[in-house]
Amino acid sequence: MGDYVFNQRHLLGLADYSAADIRHVLEQTRTFREILERPVPKVPTLRDKTIVNLFYENSTRTRISFELAQRRMGADVVNFSAATSSTKKGESLKDTIRNIGSMKIDMVVVRHESPGAAHFLTKCVPAAIINAGDGAHEHPTQALLDMYSLLVHFGRIEGLRVSIIGDITHSRVVRSNIIGLTKLGAKVTVCGPKTMMPPFVEELGVRVTYDLDEALRDCDAAMALRIQMERQDGALFPSLREYHERFGIRMRHLEQYPDFVILHPGPINRGVELQSEVADHPRALILDQVTNGLAVRMAVLYLLSGGSRV
Amino acid sequence: MPSRLLHADDFDRTIRRFAQQFTEPYDDLSPLAIIGMQTRGVYIAKRIRDRIREFRGVEVPLGVLDITFYRDDFRSLDKVPTAKITEIPFDLDGLDIILVDDVLYTGRTVRAAMEALMSFGRPHRLRFCCMVDRGHRELPISADFVGITVPTYTTERVQVRLAELDGEDGVVVTEGA
Numbered sequence: 001m002g003d004y005v006f007n008q009r010h011l012l013g014l015a016d017y018s019a020a021d022i023r024h025v026l027e028q029t030r031t032f033r034e035i036l037e038r039p040v041p042k043v044p045t046l047r048d049k050t051i052v053n054l055f056y057e058n059s060t061r062t063r064i065s066f067e068l069a070q071r072r073m074g075a076d077v078v079n080f081s082a083a084t085s086s087t088k089k090g091e092s093l094k095d096t097i098r099n100i101g102s103m104k105i106d107m108v109v110v111r112h113e114s115p116g117a118a119h120f121l122t123k124c125v126p127a128a129i130i131n132a133g134d135g136a137h138e139h140p141t142q143a144l145l146d147m148y149s150l151l152v153h154f155g156r157i158e159g160l161r162v163s164i165i166g167d168i169t170h171s172r173v174v175r176s177n178i179i180g181l182t183k184l185g186a187k188v189t190v191c192g193p194k195t196m197m198p199p200f201v202e203e204l205g206v207r208v209t210y211d212l213d214e215a216l217r218d219c220d221a222a223m224a225l226r227i228q229m230e231r232q233d234g235a236l237f238p239s240l241r242e243y244h245e246r247f248g249i250r251m252r253h254l255e256q257y258p259d260f261v262i263l264h265p266g267p268i269n270r271g272v273e274l275q276s277e278v279a280d281h282p283r284a285l286i287l288d289q290v291t292n293g294l295a296v297r298m299a300v301l302y303l304l305s306g307g308s309r310v
Numbered sequence: 311m312p313s314r315l316l317h318a319d320d321f322d323r324t325i326r327r328f329a330q331q332f333t334e335p336y337d338d339l340s341p342l343a344i345i346g347m348q349t350r351g352v353y354i355a356k357r358i359r360d361r362i363r364e365f366r367g368v369e370v371p372l373g374v375l376d377i378t379f380y381r382d383d384f385r386s387l388d389k390v391p392t393a394k395i396t397e398i399p400f401d402l403d404g405l406d407i408i409l410v411d412d413v414l415y416t417g418r419t420v421r422a423a424m425e426a427l428m429s430f431g432r433p434h435r436l437r438f439c440c441m442v443d444r445g446h447r448e449l450p451i452s453a454d455f456v457g458i459t460v461p462t463y464t465t466e467r468v469q470v471r472l473a474e475l476d477g478e479d480g481v482v483v484t485e486g487a
Contacts, residue, residue, distance in 0.1 A: 005389065024392075031376065031393040040429035043379035073379075302379075306390035 010129045011300055012118045013138035014180040022147070022180055025299055029148050032298040035072070036291065046305055047074035049106040054097070055132070056082040056112040061266055061290065062132050062142070066109050069297035078105075093117065094124055101125035107304065110134070128304040136170050141300060142265050143176035145293040147184065149285050150221055152292070153261060158185035163215040163260075165247055166225030166273055167196040167236070173225060173265050178204050191215035192247060195236040212247055216257050223263040224249055224273040240272050250275040254283060261285055315442075315460060316481040318473075324457040325354070328439060329361035331455055332370075332408055339366060341406045341434065345373040347423055348394040350412035353472045354441055358410065373398035375409070380422035402431035408455070412470035414440040417451035442481055444468045457481075 006024050008017065017025075035041055051070050055063055063079070070077045080100070097108070107128045110118050115137035121129045133139040151157055162181055168174050168190045181188050182205045189207040190197070191214070202208055209215050216222055227243065237243045244250075248271070249262065262274070262284040270276040279286065316324065333339060339362075346355025352374050359372050378393040409423055420438055427436065439455035444462040458481065462468060465486040473479050 006392075028393055031378075031395055034396055035379070038429050039431055042429060044425070045379040045381075045384065048385065302393070303390055305384070306387060 006303055008304065010118070010122055010131075011140050011304060012122070012129065012131045014140045014143055014176050014183070015138070017140075017180075017183075019183045019185075022144070022183060025144055025296070025303060026148050026151055028299040028303060029144075029292070029295045032295040032302070033292065035298070036295060042072050042074065044074040045302060046070065049305055050076045050078065050104065051107045051109065051301070052078045052080060052100050052105050052127075053132075054080045054100070054108055054110045054112075056093075056110075056117075057133065058083075059111055059132070061293075062111065065290070065293045066130075066132060066141075066297050069294050069301055072294070073298055073301060075107075075301070093120070097121055097124045101127065107301065130300060130304065133172055136172050136175070138176045138179075139172040140176050140180075141293070141297055142173050143180045144300070145289055145296040146173075146177055146223065146263055146265070147180055148292045148296055149263060149289045150186075152288070153285060154220065157181065160186045160221065161189070161219045162186050162221045162223060163189040163191055163219040164223045164225065165191045165212065165215060165249070167227060168192050168201060168225075169196050169198045170228055171225050177223065178206055182206070189215050189219065193237050193243070212249075212253070213256075216249070216253050216260060219257075219260045221261050221263055222249060223265075226265065226267060227269055227272050240269075244272050244275075248273055248275060249278050251277050251281075254278060254281060263289060266290070312482045312484040314480055314482055315458060316479075318479040321479040321481070324441065325357045326361055328358045328455055328457075329365070332358065332439075333362055333366055339368045339370060341404070343371040343373065343400060343402075343405045343407050345375050345398065345407055345409050345427070347409065347411040347419070348374065348376040348396075350470055350472060350475070351410045353474050354412060354470070355410040358439075371400045373400065375423055375426060377419060377422040377426050380426045382418060382422065396426075398430050402427065402433045404432075404434050406435045406437070407433040408437045408439055410439045412441050413468050414438075414443045414451075414453050414456075415446055415468075417447045417449035420451050421449050441470045442468055 004020055008021055035043055053066055067077055105127050109130045109132050110121055111132040112134050115135035117134045118129050118131035131138060131140055147157060154160055164174055178188050191209050264286050268274055268279050344355045344359055346352035359370050362370050374397045376394040376396045378391050437454040440453045441457040443453055443456045443459045446464055467484045467486050469482050471478055471480045471482055
């Protein structure tokens with residue numbers, strides 16, 4: 001760790017981050033997790049920064065988490081959501097960001113339905129860009145908070161067996177997690193209906209199974225994904241009930257395989273990817289994930305706030 | 311050529327003096343707590359705590375403070391500094407806190423520490439202890455307990471050396487580049 005220097009300017013995806021970069025973010029997250037336990041859970045570190053949250057897609061928890069992280073660090077925050085903005089009047093992403101850029105901003109957090117939107121913004125404004133989800137490409141802060149939650153629970157990531165269950169094709173959370181987890185030496189299994197499994201997924205270095213029991217049998221952590229109704233073009237499975245029967249994690253699985261913990265990026269469809277009792281079970285780390293998400297985002301904002309910008 | 315201002319035995323004598331000075335006004339040590347500042351202040355604070363345990367038989371609460379997030383020079387830094395852990399496992403309200411650091415110089419670190427501590431509560435009293443006061447203050451701050459006071463040039467480097475990190479105890483002044 002001695003000579004290591006964090007040299008990233010943006011967070012567009014974990015594909016651009018080395019294992020050392022990811023470890024550094026997780027290490028710094030620990031210090032922010034401690035701040036959240038203080039009687040006054042605030043630091044003034046970003047008090048001279050202005051941050052724009054540019055959300056072209058609906059989001060509740062990611063946007064709130066980012067905004068709270070920004071306020072906890074004293075930044076000035078501007079929120080932009082496509083539904084209530086000039087986008088409705090036909091303004092392009094480029095024009096929007098250029099206009100916002102003229103207002104002297106330091107960082108942009110962006111969520112957009114097009115893969116590569118965050119990367120595109122780096123060419124339009126001199127601010128640090130953080131990707132909060134771009135289409136089915138990446139959602140790096142979600143993967144970082146998942147990894148941090150695993151790190152806190154197990155004390156390590158290397159060698160952990162993580163099974164990810166659900167719609168592998170349409171999930172940016174999966175992509176970021178596969179990239180991040182394998183970089184840190186975890187063994188990843190993906191599991192879901194054949195219609196939701198992208199071709200050549202093995203090339204990402206993961207094991208593939210279409211059998212939930214097979215995925216859960218020897219795993220340390222199971223990550224259930226939300227079935228995203230908004231990204232389904234056609235019917236990829238016959239019914240929600242049938243999905244639950246074959247790929248939903250139920251109490252039976254917790255009893256049968258007594259060791260694994262459960263992660264879920266939220267929001268949960270109870271009775272679909274998780275049986276309701278499973279979502280509330282002590283082995284579910286889901287609410288820890290939310291708190292950890294705040295600390296991870298504070299760490300990312302902090303690490304990308306350096307350097308003087310013009 | 312580095313000049314040595316404190317040797318290992320002077321160093322230990324200073325630690326014992328601090329332990330005496332910290333505890334002298336108290337019959338009952340329960341209002342007292344020590345907070346060491348990352349990184350070297352933490353080691354010095356631990357030594358003082360150990361000395362107090364030796365001759366008063368009481369374990370004074372010890373906290374660790376990192377002031378990275380409260381620095382006032384972020385704008386002039388090219389890279390953000392790596393933050394270290396803060397751990398204050400007790401409630402500050404109503405306590406007499408003594409903050410411990412290795413070197414007192416511009417006073418900016420102490421200012422940041424005071425701001426940081428206020429987000430943990432409202433101590434009854436906050437005092438400051440340093441191993442070396444080398445002058446050149448940029449803020450109206452002074453120490454309540456000082457190991458040695460040394461007039462220095464700003465080009466010089468003052469280092470508090472610790473057995474835990476450097477293999478030996480002492481205070482050394484070297485010419486800057």
